[in-house]
Amino acid sequence: MPNAVAVKTKSSSMRLLQVLGGEALSPPPVWLMRQAGRYLPEYRVVREKAGGFLDLCYTPELAAEVTLQPIRRFGFDAAILFSDILVVPDALGQSVAFLEGEGPRLDPISSGRDLARLDPAQTRTKFARVFETVQRVRQTLPREVALIGFCGAPWTVATYMVAGEGSSDQSAARLMAYRDRAGFSKLIDILVETSIAYLDGQVRAGADALQIFDTWAGMLPDEEFEAWVVAPTKRIVAELKRRHPAVPIIGFPRGAAANATHYLQATRIDGLGCDTTVPLTQMRKLSESGVAVQGNLDPLLLVAGGPALQHRVRETLQAMPGVRFIFNLGHGIVPETPPEHVAQLVDLVRSAKHGG
Amino acid sequence: MPNAVAVKTKSSSMRLLQVLGGEALSPPPVWLMRQAGRYLPEYRVVREKAGGFLDLCYTPELAAEVTLQPIRRFGFDAAILFSDILVVPDALGQSVAFLEGEGPRLDPISSGRDLARLDPAQTRTKFARVFETVQRVRQTLPREVALIGFCGAPWTVATYMVAGEGSSDQSAARLMAYRDRAGFSKLIDILVETSIAYLDGQVRAGADALQIFDTWAGMLPDEEFEAWVVAPTKRIVAELKRRHPAVPIIGFPRGAAANATHYLQATRIDGLGCDTTVPLTQMRKLSESGVAVQGNLDPLLLVAGGPALQHRVRETLQAMPGVRFIFNLGHGIVPETPPEHVAQLVDLVRSAKHGG
Numbered sequence: 022m023p024n025a026v027a028v029k030t031k032s033s034s035m036r037l038l039q040v041l042g043g044e045a046l047s048p049p050p051v052w053l054m055r056q057a058g059r060y061l062p063e064y065r066v067v068r069e070k071a072g073g074f075l076d077l078c079y080t081p082e083l084a085a086e087v088t089l090q091p092i093r094r095f096g097f098d099a100a101i102l103f104s105d106i107l108v109v110p111d112a113l114g115q116s117v118a119f120l121e122g123e124g125p126r127l128d129p130i131s132s133g134r135d136l137a138r139l140d141p142a143q144t145r146t147k148f149a150r151v152f153e154t155v156q157r158v159r160q161t162l163p164r165e166v167a168l169i170g171f172c173g174a175p176w177t178v179a180t181y182m183v184a185g186e187g188s189s190d191q192s193a194a195r196l197m198a199y200r201d202r203a204g205f206s207k208l209i210d211i212l213v214e215t216s217i218a219y220l221d222g223q224v225r226a227g228a229d230a231l232q233i234f235d236t237w238a239g240m241l242p243d244e245e246f247e248a249w250v251v252a253p254t255k256r257i258v259a260e261l262k263r264r265h266p267a268v269p270i271i272g273f274p275r276g277a278a279a280n281a282t283h284y285l286q287a288t289r290i291d292g293l294g295c296d297t298t299v300p301l302t303q304m305r306k307l308s309e310s311g312v313a314v315q316g317n318l319d320p321l322l323l324v325a326g327g328p329a330l331q332h333r334v335r336e337t338l339q340a341m342p343g344v345r346f347i348f349n350l351g352h353g354i355v356p357e358t359p360p361e362h363v364a365q366l367v368d369l370v371r372s373a374k375h376g377g
Numbered sequence: 378m379p380n381a382v383a384v385k386t387k388s389s390s391m392r393l394l395q396v397l398g399g400e401a402l403s404p405p406p407v408w409l410m411r412q413a414g415r416y417l418p419e420y421r422v423v424r425e426k427a428g429g430f431l432d433l434c435y436t437p438e439l440a441a442e443v444t445l446q447p448i449r450r451f452g453f454d455a456a457i458l459f460s461d462i463l464v465v466p467d468a469l470g471q472s473v474a475f476l477e478g479e480g481p482r483l484d485p486i487s488s489g490r491d492l493a494r495l496d497p498a499q500t501r502t503k504f505a506r507v508f509e510t511v512q513r514v515r516q517t518l519p520r521e522v523a524l525i526g527f528c529g530a531p532w533t534v535a536t537y538m539v540a541g542e543g544s545s546d547q548s549a550a551r552l553m554a555y556r557d558r559a560g561f562s563k564l565i566d567i568l569v570e571t572s573i574a575y576l577d578g579q580v581r582a583g584a585d586a587l588q589i590f591d592t593w594a595g596m597l598p599d600e601e602f603e604a605w606v607v608a609p610t611k612r613i614v615a616e617l618k619r620r621h622p623a624v625p626i627i628g629f630p631r632g633a634a635a636n637a638t639h640y641l642q643a644t645r646i647d648g649l650g651c652d653t654t655v656p657l658t659q660m661r662k663l664s665e666s667g668v669a670v671q672g673n674l675d676p677l678l679l680v681a682g683g684p685a686l687q688h689r690v691r692e693t694l695q696a697m698p699g700v701r702f703i704f705n706l707g708h709g710i711v712p713e714t715p716p717e718h719v720a721q722l723v724d725l726v727r728s729a730k731h732g733g
Contacts, residue, residue, distance in 0.1 A: 189545035192677055192711070199681035239595075239632070242675050242689070242707070243656035276595070279634035279659065300599035303635065319598050321548055325555035333598070351598070355548070 037099045037167040040313045040345050041230060041269035041291045048338070048373045049346045050098035052169070053363065054294075055353030056091040057103045061360060063090050074119040075111060078104045079150045085157035092166055094360070095367050099167040099230070100158060102223065104151055106173025106234055109215055110182050112144035129185030131197065133204025141215050148219055152226040159227030169271075170228030172219050174235035175212035175253040182208065191237050198245060206248075213253045217260045224265045232271040232294065233257065239276015239296075246280055254288045262289070271315060275352065278303065285312050297351030301340040308344045317351035318366075324355060326362040331369060338373045393455045393523040396669045396701050397586060397625035397647045404694070404729045405702045406454035408525070409719065410650075411709030412447040413459045417716060419446050430475040431467060434460045435506045441513035448522055450716070451723050455523040455586070456514060458579065460507055462529025462590055465571055466538050468500035485541030487553065489560025497571050504575055508582040515583030525627075526584030528575050530591035531568035531609040538564065547593050554601060562604075569609045573616045580621045588627040588650065589613065595632015595652075602636055610644045618645070627671060631708065634659065641668050653707030657696040664700045673707035674722075680711060682718040690722060694729045 036050040058064055064087050071077035078084055088103040107125055111117040115138060116128045130136065159168050172178075176194075183205075184193035198205040220231050238250045258270050273294030274284050285293050285307065295304050295316035304314045318337065322330045337348070348370050354363070392406040414420055423443050427433035434440055444459040463481055467473040471494060472484045486492065515524050528534075532550075539561075540549035554561040576587050594606045614626050629650030630640050641649050641663065651660050651672035660670045674693065678686045693704070704726050710719070 195675065195677045196681060199675075199678055199685040200683075202685070239654060242653045242673075243658075244689075244692075245675075246654070276632070277654070279637075279654065280656065281635075297598045298595060298602070298633070298635065300636065302599075317598075319551065319555075319601075321551045322555055325552060327556075329555040329558070333600075336600075 034165040035098075035167040035229060036165070037169075037347065038229060038269065040347055041271070043345065045343050045345050047342065048371050049341065049348045051348035051367060051370045052097040052099035052101065053091075053350050053354055053366075054101075056095070056097060056101065056363075057087045058354060059356040060354055060358040060363075061090055061094070063094075074105070075108070075117065078108055079147060081150055081153040081157055084151075084154040085161070088154065088158045089161060091363075092162065095363055097166070097367070099169050100162055101169040101232070102151070102155055102158065102171060102228070104154070104171070106171075106178055106236075107181060108147065108151060109144075109172060109178055109212065109219060110139075112147040112219075113139040113141065113211070113215060114143055115139060115182060124187045125181060127181060127185045129193070130182050130208065131193075133201055133207055136204065136207055136211065139211055141211060141218070144215060144218065148222055151219075152222045155223050155226035155228055159229075167229040168227060169230050169232055170220060170223030171232040171234060172216045174233050174238070174250065174272075174274075175209045175216060175257075176241075176249040177235050177237045178212055178216075179205070179208055179249070180237050191240050195240070195245070198249065209249060209253050213256050216257050220257070220261055221264055224261070224268050228268070230269045230271065230292075231261065232273060232292075233290075235272070235274045235277075237276075238274035243280070246277065250274060250277070251284055251287045254284075254290075258288050258290055271313075273315075281307055282310060285310055292347065294349070295351065299351070301337060304346075305340060305344055308346070313345035313347055315347035315349045317349070320350045320352050320355050320358070323350070323358045323362050323366060326359065326365065330362065330366065334366060334369045335373075338370065390521040391454075391523040391585060392521065393525075393703065394585060394625065396703055397627070399701065401699050401701050403698065404727050405697065405704045407704035407723060407726045408453040408455035408457065409447075409706050409710055410457075412451070412453060412457065412719075413443045414710060415712040416710055416714040416719075417446055417450070419450075430461070431464070431473065434464055435503060437506055437509040437513055440507075440510040441517070444510065444514045445517060447719075448518065451719055453522070453723070455525050456518055457525040457588070458507070458511055458514065458527060458584070460510070460527070462527075462534055462592075463537060464503065464507060465500075465528060465534055465568065465575060466495075468503040469495040469497065469567070469571060470499055471495060471538060480543045481537060483537060483541045485549070486538050486564065487549075489557055489563055492560065492563055492567065495567055497567060497574070500571060500574065504578055507575075508578045511579050511582035511584055515585075523585040524583060525586050525588055526576060526579030527588040527590060528572045530589050530594070530606065530628075530630075531565045531572060531613075532597075532605040533591050533593045534568055534572075535561070535564055535605070536593050547596050551596070551601070554605065565605060565609050569612050572613050576613070576617055577620055580617070580624050584624070586625045586627065586648075587617065588629060588648075589646075591628070591630045591633075593632075594630035599636070602633065606630060606633070607640055607643045610640075610646075614644050614646055627669075629671075637663055638666060641666055648703065650705070651707065655707070657693060660702075661696060661700055664702070669701035669703055671703035671705045673705070676706045676708050676711050676714070679706070679714045679718050679722060682715065682721065686718065686722065687725060690725045691729075694726065
């Protein structure tokens with residue numbers, strides 16, 4: 022098992038992997054979802070150079086640069102590949118465009134017939150550019166900083182593919198799943214297989230850990246949650262674990278706190294991303310199921326800053342002694358965030374008393 | 378206690394009140410959130426006559442008519458007052474406009490200073506029109522059909538008042554609460570007091586039960602959930618119970634399944650509205666805390682119809698024998714719903730085998 026040995030060696034210096042591997046650390050490792058992005062002036066400079074948003078994702082030199090920017094500025098314990106969950110449908114051949122200030126637009130898939138437009142074989146070229154980014158980042162990144170690869174979970178990616186855009190209630194995908202269960206199921210299957218290939222390639226290129234973002238997991242009734250969130254994630258995790266047993270996987274089923282215990286037990290993830298609504302007491306309890314818990318500061322507290330931010334950071338750290346805990350937000354950084362507040366946050370986390 | 382006696386008499390014929398009062402019925406009583414609305418052709422006829430949407434809410438003859446339409450067509454066990462949660466800010470003096478196809482627009486409140494614009498004393502005139510609607514409906518409604526009055530919960534109403542519009546993440550209100558806790562707290566206080574007066578008037582006019590809609594309860598971190606959802610709802614429920622001990626109150630903290638037990642115990646509501654994501658097994662468990670549970674069919678199943686709808690309705694009914702259960706949706710009916718599917722649903726619920 023060369024992987025296990027390799028990671029064991031690495032894990033001695035990467036604090037993120039130590040926690041995902043079973044240890045509780047104080048202070049906890051810290052990184053932030055969407056830590057590379059528009060709130061950073063140095064990101065905006067690169068973004069202007071790149072042309073379209075997807076061009077940035079597919080240009081290894083630039084994508085690697087923006088992945089590294091927040092590490093240089095804040096010294097986080099992990100970098101996360103700069104990319105987008107819609108790289109997968111784009112690589113599959115569904116047209117994806119990012120309109121300034123309006124979010125993504127896709128040529129929607131409205132029935133099983135439209136699936137003929139998707140071609141898993143043609144993903145190679147575009148995925149290869151992402152893998153090159155991973156390789157470049159891993160070569161540059163300090164040894165003790167973990168590199169997280171990621172993909173969107175099949176359900177969440179499918180909601181965009183079916184609606185043709187983001188939506189607050191994911192009604193297009195939910196309706197397709199009710200009306201054409203076979204067709205929707207086939208779409209999910211394609212996404213499971215493609216996500217496995219995508220994550221596998223990221224690990225081979227140097228990713229030390231993986232995160233599966235299920236941003237829209239929180240709107241599904243129980244049977245649908247089982248069919249479209251739990252089962253596909255379980256398949257992805259099982260296959261990745263078979264190929265790379267020592268690479269830990271974090272699942273992030275946003276909005277699904279009520280079903281979190283079932284999700285983590287069924288999918289066998291190593292880390293559970295918790296959104297802002299998960300009470301700290303529940304995070305402690307969830308960690309007792311044998312996972313690391315990650316989260317869950319409200320990103321708006323990073324906008325507000327000041328005493329409200331300090332209070333919540335302290336309270337979070339005080340709730341977590343002895344817990345396998347990774348400090349993060351409950352959702353991504355928003356563009357209005359002052360970078361100074363992020364620096365303050367990292368200071369607050371790092372200066373927390375050991376064991377307290 | 379004249380109220381208790383009056384309701385006890387009523388409750389012998391109103392199935393909704395029987396369940397809220399402690400009984401489990403088979404088949405369960407059924408009504409649907411947003412059962413009066415755009416999906417009904419007869420509603421669209423009245424809506425055209427009314428001018429603006431708020432004009433419809435404030436014209437007792439027309440508002441009473443649309444409240445009664447779904448009762449005539451489907452024979453639900455309860456009618457719910459036709460109105461809108463934004464009647465409260467409108468009556469308080471914040472300008473509210475409903476733009477066709479775009480949702481509500483309000484002149485936003487962005488700090489404690491803006492609260493001077495709100496005047497609880499001036500709500501009387503507009504509230505009186507709503508109370509007249511309640512009176513008219515109660516006079517016309519068959520004796521065995523309960524009339525539900527309602528308001529938006531302070532947090533949910535505040536999210537619109539602060540953002541000036543609907544938003545998927547309620548970030549404006551969350552930010553104001555972090556930045557200006559005293560100001561936001563004062564806004565919530567005004568809404569608590571105004572909601573009490575509003576619900577009290579509805580009961581005096583003839584409402585048999587009340588529902589407090591906290592549509593946006595699901596995005597708050599635990600301390601904020603306590604401060605802005607639980608505490609204000611508790612105050613409203615306590616005061617209404619003091620004035621009208623026999624009028625049952627249903628709370629609907631949408632998206633807050635993980636905190637539902639705490640919410641129902643702290644607020645002392647009689648019925649808990651469950652959104653579509655609450656598993657049926659959890660609904661059963663919640664009912665053991667001494668509340669009736671109401672919900673939670675996905676409104677999109679009413680759009681889809683067919684076998685998916687039948688399957689879920691059967692499964693729901695099979696999960697609920699012996700449970701104090703009110704059949705409803707997990708969120709409001711959407712405009713695309715074919716009225717035939719609603720008729721089918723009511724048939725399915727009513728024809729369920731007793732005890733099964």
